[in-house]
Structure formats: C-alpha cells, structure tokens
Amino acid sequence: MHTPSLKQYAVVVAGGSGSRMQATQPKQFLPIAGQPVLMHTLRKFQAYDPGMQLVVVLPEAEISTWQELCARHQFTLPHQVVAGGNSRFQSVKNGLAALAxxxxxxxxxxxxxxxxxDNDILTSAYATxxxxxxxxxxxxxxxSIRQVRGGTSKAVDRSAYRLVQTPQCFRLPLLRKAYAQPEIPLFxxxxxxVERFGHKIVLVEGSFRNIKLTTPEDLILAEAFLLQEASGKGQD
Structure with a gap:
C-alpha cells in the first residue's frame, strides 16, 4: 500500500559518462529495446504512481541531448530536469533544490x-x-568474499554484508538537512x-534484477529482462 499521509517524490540521478560501458554516449542514453535506459527507469516510477513528481538530474552538457531524445521518441512522461554538479553529492543536492x-x-x-x-520494492522502501x-x-x-590488505587476503563471513542498491528513500526534511553538511570523500x-548526520539506516530487501547498468555485459542482461517482461513472465 502507498502511504497516503505523505506525498512521494523521486530524484533520479543520471550523471554517468559511459566510460566503463565502453560507449561513446552516456550510459543513461544507451538504447535497450530501442529506447534510452533512462526512459525505462522513469516509466517504472510512473507505473508505481502516475502523479508522482519526478526530478531528473543530468550533466548540464547533456540536457539538450536528453531533450532531443525525448522529442525523437515522443517521450512525454512529466518530469523536471535539473543540472547536476561535479559529484554525486552535489547532483543530489541540486535535485533536492527542485523540491524546495x-x-x-x-x-x-x-x-x-x-x-x-519494481512496485514491490518501491512500496516497501517508501513505507519503511x-x-x-x-x-x-x-x-x-x-x-564468497575476501578482505584484502596489503599483499594478503582472508575469507570473511558474507552473511555480515549487503550490496547496496537504489532507491534510497528518506523523509524529505531529513535528507535536506543531511545534505546541508559539507561534502567529504566518505559520501x-x-x-x-544521512548516517553521518546521525540518523539510523534501515535496510529493505531489494532484487537481483535491480541491476545498475555499468558494463557492456549488463546491457545483454537488460535486453533479456525486457524480453521477459514483454512476454508477461517478468516483474513489473
């Protein structure tokens, strides 16, 4: 169930360069199933809540390219575009400013x-x-994982660790105050x-399908997932 008492927003950060993707264009613009990755991402939020206010953070130099792609693909899903900063911290801060x-x-x-x-993860994250x-x-x-120090390594208990994904959901005033801190490399x-600001983080179960498209191999997986969804066998 959606949380009726609190309005829900999303800040979608798309500042990748495509270097690890070995691509000539930013990875958020690479096509999967014929359309840029970022369009697929935004549609997932629209499917969850058609009226949600969406803020997309892009490198300033790429905003015109995104506008051209939206026109070419007749992509009319409502969203606000803001320019990112020199780091992810600055980009999220700029995105939050759009919700001032x-x-x-x-x-x-x-x-x-x-x-x-998918909807289940979004529902759980917002509710939590x-x-x-x-x-x-x-x-x-x-x-299995190993801890590396200097020239040696040792086995560690993988059950004590988690791989962090997004979305990461917060009460808006809390996140706004946390991002008023000076930026440090730890962020x-x-x-x-938010943890540095002194607030406890609660983990929500994600999905191994919720991959971050980073390398060329990820695009192959993405195409397979989209084919599965199109056949009605995947998750929404």
Whole structure:
C-alpha cells in the first residue's frame, strides 16, 4: 500500500559518462529495446504512481541531448530536469533544490541506470522510510568474499554484508538537512550522508534484477529482462 499521509517524490540521478560501458554516449542514453535506459527507469516510477513528481538530474552538457531524445521518441512522461554538479553529492543536492517548496514528504533517490526497479520494492522502501525516516534497498551477497590488505587476503563471513542498491528513500526534511553538511570523500551514496548526520539506516530487501547498468555485459542482461517482461513472465 502507498502511504497516503505523505506525498512521494523521486530524484533520479543520471550523471554517468559511459566510460566503463565502453560507449561513446552516456550510459543513461544507451538504447535497450530501442529506447534510452533512462526512459525505462522513469516509466517504472510512473507505473508505481502516475502523479508522482519526478526530478531528473543530468550533466548540464547533456540536457539538450536528453531533450532531443525525448522529442525523437515522443517521450512525454512529466518530469523536471535539473543540472547536476561535479559529484554525486552535489547532483543530489541540486535535485533536492527542485523540491524546495515542498515542506514534507518521502523522497526516493534512484540511479537513472537502474531500469528494473519494481512496485514491490518501491512500496516497501517508501513505507519503511515513512516509519523510520531512512530506508535503503540492499541484497545479500551471492559470492564468497575476501578482505584484502596489503599483499594478503582472508575469507570473511558474507552473511555480515549487503550490496547496496537504489532507491534510497528518506523523509524529505531529513535528507535536506543531511545534505546541508559539507561534502567529504566518505559520501558515496545518500545513506552515508544521512548516517553521518546521525540518523539510523534501515535496510529493505531489494532484487537481483535491480541491476545498475555499468558494463557492456549488463546491457545483454537488460535486453533479456525486457524480453521477459514483454512476454508477461517478468516483474513489473
């Protein structure tokens, strides 16, 4: 169930360069099933809540390209575009500034290149954030892991670790105050910013389908997932 008492928002950060994707264009614009990745991502939020206010954060130099892509693909899903900063921290801060007139609510910060988020995860993340203030989607590790120090390594208990995904959902006033802190290298995601501010993070179960498209192999998986969804066998 959606949380009726608090309005829900999403800040979708799409600042990738495509270097690890070995592509000539930013990875959020790469086509899967004929359309840019970012369009698939935004549609997942629209499917969850058609009236949700969506803020898309793009590198300033790429905004015109995105507008051209929207025109070419007749992509009319309502969203606001803002220019990102020199780091993810600055980009999220710019995205939050677009919600400056909103006093309260729940905001999900999501990677633009994670197009396989589903309704169940969004429902759980928003509901948990409504209760705890901070909900972060994560999954267990499937592989064994080793800790490396210097020239040696040792086995560690993988059950003690989680792989962090997005969305990361927060009460809007909390996230806004957390992002008023000075930026430090420790801030690798929104959870680290909020945790530094002194607020506890609650983990929400994610999905192994909720992949971040980073390397060429990920595009092959993405095409397979979309084919599965189109056949009615995948998750919405």
């Amino acid at each position: 007139e909103e006093e309260d609510g729940l905001v999900a910060v999501h990677d633009g290149v994670r197009p396989f988020i 954030a409504a209760q705890s203030g901070a909900a972060v989607v994560a999954v267990s590790l499937k592989d 690798t995601d929104d959870a680290s910013v």
